[in-house]
Amino acid sequence: MTIYLYNTLSRKKEIFETVEPNKVKMYVCGPTVYDASHIGHARSVVVFDVLVRYLRARGFDVVYVRNFTDVDDKIIAKANQTGMSCMDLAEKFIQEFYVDMDALKVERATYEPRATHHIDDIIRIVQILIDKGHAYPLDGDVYFAVDRFSGYGKLSGRKLDDMEAGARVDVDIRKRNPFDFALWKAAKPGEPEWDSPWGKGRPGWHIECSAMSFALLGETIDIHGGGMDLTFPHHENEVAQSEAAFGKTFVKYWVHNGFVNINHEKMSKSLGNFLLIKDVLKSYHPEVVRLFLLSSHYRSPIDFNDKIMDESSTALDKVYTLLARLEKRLEKNPVLSQSGDLWERFCEAMDDDLNTAKGIGLVFESVRILNHLLDESDKTFSSTLQQTLLTAWSDLQKIGRILGVFGEVPDQYASDRRSLGLQKTDVDPAWIEQMIADRTSARKAREWQKADEIRKQLEAMNVIIEDRPDGTLWRMG
């Protein structure tokens, strides 16, 4: 088995080889907790959630760190605006983050450190950088000197000279180079502050990740992830800080996920189109959201819109319908069997730079084949077929555990879908049940016209019914 991962550093897919055999040290930049999480956060978190699940399924011992940035300009600004303390504000949004991500079935990371819990580690690294001549104090601030780190720009593919040409950085004449960035910021009145050798202050944005990564994972880690926008300056600066401080390679594989657009527009404050996870979940099942997020390759931009979400819902329904059929056919409480062809091919897709889109394609291909087999098996039955169905069911379960989908009991899923659908209308489920009961009597009496009339009425309310041998089911269209 060979896993390939695209490395932003080399701009190529590379063979994934860990520093220590079978052990993966992975750090992903988490949210700055000053507001509720949006669908873009969801993509990043879900993508790396799947990466960790997959690596673990492939036998790696993964230590996964995802941080919270809980001290920052934006948090201070929001705190001042709302009258909350920075600490309370950060705590509030950390809890909201967990509510959203738990709903999206995201597994917890091994460590979920907060910047403010690592101030000592941060100060220690800043001091090392000063001692080594990579940083300089200035009026209570401390800046990293980009000129003193020869590798500066290697991650994002920039050269200092080129950047200065179009310089859109605010010129702070005190700094030695306009691209020097703050490791430590002197405290201003009313801001959170900690004692340091340079006076009271707080950490800059980039240093916390270097510090927490070092504290929890050591000098060199295997994977560092985050959204594409973090490549520069955030990750570039992390490389500079960590490698300048410790003289070792900081990260072997840099993995960056693409953005989520909303109706073909970038999410932005000015457009006011930030789509919060909690709002999305009012309309769509969490697994629909995951399926949508994973239906494109993680580095491609994706577009969130009602049409694509409805299609994802239909697609997920299809899988659950098949699972329900399979489970009815198999023995009671089937147990996972040996892996089959579907799982093998899924892994091949995932080995190739986490190609979830291809993997999901394979799932749907096998759903069709299995439905066909089930149709056929109504006529002919064999134990070979039974084994085939069990293996396929088992593979689907395993795939679902990687992608974080297909995890519900099919009946529960159907009932969740009904509830979500009902929220959009004011149809009373008791009324629906009554209509269906009326229709059933009409059908028994062979009053087809009356039965069809009722069905049309239900359809007008977006209620789709399905006559099964053992009764009539309904769902929201």
Place this chain on the structure above:
RNA sequence: GGCGGCAUAGCCAAGUGGUAAGGCAACGGUCUGCAAAAUCGUUAUUCUUCGGUUCAAAUCCGAAUGCCGCCUCCA
């Protein structure tokens, strides 16, 4: 101005040298009292355009066009 990415059917989306996965939508058949679900079939001789390399290109190289991202906080 600098750096980078993308362009595959009506829509979404895989495919990085060997002759176009999958989903949605649409239409037709099977099943059904009729539907729904499921299934079968049809829907790209062709991958933005133009050159080049090759026995062979959607895939590699060059150019053009279009869209997008980063360079400022951003997942």
